Amino acid sequence: xxxxxxxxxxxxxxxxxxxxxxxxxxxxxxxxxxxxxxxxxxxxxxxxxxxxxxxxxxxxxxxxxxxxxxxxxxxxxxxxxxxxxxxxxxxxxxxxxxxxxxxxxxxxxxxxxxxxxxxxxxxxxxxxxxxxxxxxxxxxxxxxxxxxxxxxxxxxxxxxxxxxxxxxxxxxxxxxxxxxxxxxxxxxxxxxxxxxxxxxxxxxxxxxxxxxxxxxxxxxxxxxxxxxxxxxxxxxxxxxxxxxxxxxxxxxxxxxxxxxxxx
Amino acid sequence: xxxxxxxxxxxxxxxxxxxxxxxxxxxxxxxxxxxxxxxxxxxxxxxxxxxxxxxxxxxxxxxxxxxxxxxxxxxxxxxxxxxxxxxxxxxxxxxxxxxxxxxxxxxxxxxxxxxxxxxxxxxxxxxxxxxxxxxxxxxxxxxxxxxxxxxxxxxxxxxxxxxxxxxxxxxxxxxxxxxxxxxxxxxxxxxxxxxxxxxxxxxxxxxxxxxxxxxxxxxxxxxxxxxxxxxxxxxxxxxxxxx
Numbered sequence: 001x002x003x004x005x006x007x008x009x010x011x012x013x014x015x016x017x018x019x020x021x022x023x024x025x026x027x028x029x030x031x032x033x034x035x036x037x038x039x040x041x042x043x044x045x046x047x048x049x050x051x052x053x054x055x056x057x058x059x060x061x062x063x064x065x066x067x068x069x070x071x072x073x074x075x076x077x078x079x080x081x082x083x084x085x086x087x088x089x090x091x092x093x094x095x096x097x098x099x100x101x102x103x104x105x106x107x108x109x110x111x112x113x114x115x116x117x118x119x120x121x122x123x124x125x126x127x128x129x130x131x132x133x134x135x136x137x138x139x140x141x142x143x144x145x146x147x148x149x150x151x152x153x154x155x156x157x158x159x160x161x162x163x164x165x166x167x168x169x170x171x172x173x174x175x176x177x178x179x180x181x182x183x184x185x186x187x188x189x190x191x192x193x194x195x196x197x198x199x200x201x202x203x204x205x206x207x208x209x210x211x212x213x214x215x216x217x218x219x220x221x222x223x224x225x226x227x228x229x230x231x232x233x234x235x236x237x238x239x240x241x242x243x244x245x246x247x248x249x250x251x252x253x254x255x256x257x258x259x260x261x262x263x
Numbered sequence: 264x265x266x267x268x269x270x271x272x273x274x275x276x277x278x279x280x281x282x283x284x285x286x287x288x289x290x291x292x293x294x295x296x297x298x299x300x301x302x303x304x305x306x307x308x309x310x311x312x313x314x315x316x317x318x319x320x321x322x323x324x325x326x327x328x329x330x331x332x333x334x335x336x337x338x339x340x341x342x343x344x345x346x347x348x349x350x351x352x353x354x355x356x357x358x359x360x361x362x363x364x365x366x367x368x369x370x371x372x373x374x375x376x377x378x379x380x381x382x383x384x385x386x387x388x389x390x391x392x393x394x395x396x397x398x399x400x401x402x403x404x405x406x407x408x409x410x411x412x413x414x415x416x417x418x419x420x421x422x423x424x425x426x427x428x429x430x431x432x433x434x435x436x437x438x439x440x441x442x443x444x445x446x447x448x449x450x451x452x453x454x455x456x457x458x459x460x461x462x463x464x465x466x467x468x469x470x471x472x473x474x475x476x477x478x479x480x481x482x483x484x485x486x487x488x489x490x491x492x493x494x495x496x497x498x499x500x501x502x503x504x505x506x
Contacts, residue, residue, distance in 0.1 A: 002335075008365030012351060015358045019392070087349040091408070094312045094343050095366040096335035253316040256275060259309040 001104060005097045009105035013079050014112065027113065031067050031121035038063035039129040057131030058217050059187055062210055064125065064133050066186045068118055069147045069206075070177050075113035076155025077162075077176075079106050084167050093258050099249055103242060106159075107152050114148075136216050142227045143209050149234035150205050154180075156241030160248035166257055186210050205233040264326070265290035265448055266311075266416065271320035273306050273472075280306045282472035283320065293442065293449040295459040295480075298469030299500045304452040307469075308418050311450070312343055324416075339367060344409035345420035346402060352394025356385060356404050359393055360411060367412035379407045383437060399430035406434065410441065419451045423458060435461055456493040466492075468499050475499055 017023055042059035083089045092102070126132045133140060158176050161169040183197060184206030190198055201207045208230035216222055252258050266288040273281040281303040288294050296304050309315035311322060313334065322329040329337060350359040357376070364372040380386045383403045388396060393404060402422065409417060422438070423431040435458055442449065453459050459466055460480045468476040468483070476483060476499060480492050489495040 002368070004368065005366055008362050011358075011365070012354070012362045015354050015362070016351065019353055019355070019358075082351070086351045086353070087347075088351050090314065090343070090345075090348040091350065091363070093314060094338055094341065095363065096338035096368070097366055098335055250316070253314065256273070256280075256306060256309060256315045258314040259305060 001098075001101060005101050006105045006108065009092075009097065009102065010109040010112075013082070013109045016082065017113065017116065024116065027117040028120050031071065031117045032124060034063055034067050035060070035121040035125050036128075039125060039131070042131070043129065057129065057135075058214055060125060060129055060131045061133050061136070061213060061217060062186050064118070064122055065143065065147060065209070065213060066181070066184070067121070068114060068144060069151045071114040071117050072110055072148050072151030073154040073158075073177055074174075075110035076106050076152055077158050079109060079113070080155075080159040080162060081167075081170065084162065090259060099246065100242075103156070103245065106155070110152060110155065111148065114151075136213065137222075139212070139216060139222050139224070139227055142224075142231060143213060146205050146209050146227070146230040146234045149231070149238045153234065153237040153241035156238075156245045160241075160244045163245075163248040163252040163257070180204065180206065183207070184210060189214070203233070205230040205237070208233065264288070265324070266450075267323040267326070268307075268311075269321045269323065271307070271310060271322065272318050273303070273310060273315060274318045279472050281310070281317075284469070284472075284474045286467050286474060286477065288448055288450065290448055291442075291446050292464045293451060293462050295463035295466035296450055296452040296469065297454075297456075297459060297466055297496060302469040303472040304469060305420065308343070308420060308450065308452060311416075312341060312418060313338065339412060340415045341418065342367075342409040342412055342414035342416075343418045343420070344405045344422055346398070346405070346422070346424050347420065348405075349401065350393050350404060350408060353392055355390050355392055356396070357389045359404065360407060363408045364411050369412060375411060379410055382441075383407050399426055402426060402430065402434060406437070413445065413447075415446070415448060417447055417449045419449060419453075421453055421455075422451070423453075423455060431455075431458075438462060456491065456496055460492050468496070470500065 017027070038060050042057060045059055083092050122133055136143065154176050158169070158172060161172055183193070183201045183204055185193065185201060186206065190201055190207055190211060193201055208226050212223060212226045212230070264287045268284060268286050270283045270285060271281055272279070272283050284307065296307065298304055306315055310317050313329070324332070324337065354362070360376045361372065364376060369375050380389060383406060385400070385403050385407060388400055393401065396404065406422065423434050426434065438449070439462065441447070451459065451462060463480065465479045466477065466483065467474055478486070484490070484492060484495050487495045487498050489498060
């Protein structure tokens, strides 16, 4: 790994953000709208639901964590799509940068993009709704790691599709997370799902992450085993994502799609 | 021989894009790759750049199969420019050159960018976003990017396409001047026959994925009994014969 090259590719995306105020505004706007929406829903449920009666902010915390996952994945996809849209794809793939360095650069830069959008929204939630994700304490770090790994994995799978099918795969990029959200048990316990779907859902890290988040906020106890299980599952999917990306890259070279990507 | 192309073929599904082509490029020579649209020029360039996996055949650089080099080892010796491939539009010229300089691991990058910017006369729009430039300015920036690493092998795909005669001449003169001062081997794909005659030591004519003829411009013109390369090109392109 050559960190100078990883930094160079990261800079390409940071310059892009810094050069455009509307782009920064766009990054901040959507998470903030989400916080407002789920903040009011959360407030309503807190006042009217027995399940959430003593646990103000469970829904809002879930919304923030889900948005973190969503932003991480979308950031990864967006940075890859930027190369296609700007017709810079060929220049990037003939530069002496290894594929693993491209993956590393996109992974590391996605966190900055994600945080630019999410930090202001998280800060707004504290005075406005009296909810802070920091109440999750130290486990929050591990939950975020697990979410981030899974978000990047989804990004890798979508970009693999872009390499395989070209820009027409773009719509899938936007839809990918919504497809998994119902199985993620973000806002409800896993018992709500039919039994067969529960088996599938347990194979995803999201269930373990959001179940544990609710457990921490409701019982004020931490089950680290469950958190690490979610990280291991995320890591497993991440490795699969990297393998799929490499397969798609070599497939794209065979089909010749790298020279006319974006056209 | 510096670059050797041996029995190189590419089949896309059932379409034979490049059909067992063989050619050599001597060090510090400029070779023109000519042929009608769809004859396999871009696929050939793609295979040399490692963007397309050949279906058959091999590429050798300094008698070593290109596959034996690591990706970054070989690509750091290459570069490429084409008006059909652009630099990020929302980044300034300076930012783009900085990023590509870093990706190519250039030492003393500031000096290198300054030198090349002066040579190509792009300093006056250094701070402008690349997408806001005219096609002539974009072309010069693209050429600057392609020379940032002082490549040993430069692949140019129609470097003066869609440029006005003045800018086109500037680019051609710059390539000539750069070549006279630096050790560089160039593979130039072009439809501009005057440009090819001016810049290339020899040319390769392709048609339907095959090499149909090759040699110096003068030799080809003489061989086909025409008065210039354009007429020779037209004769070969329109001919139904298999050469």
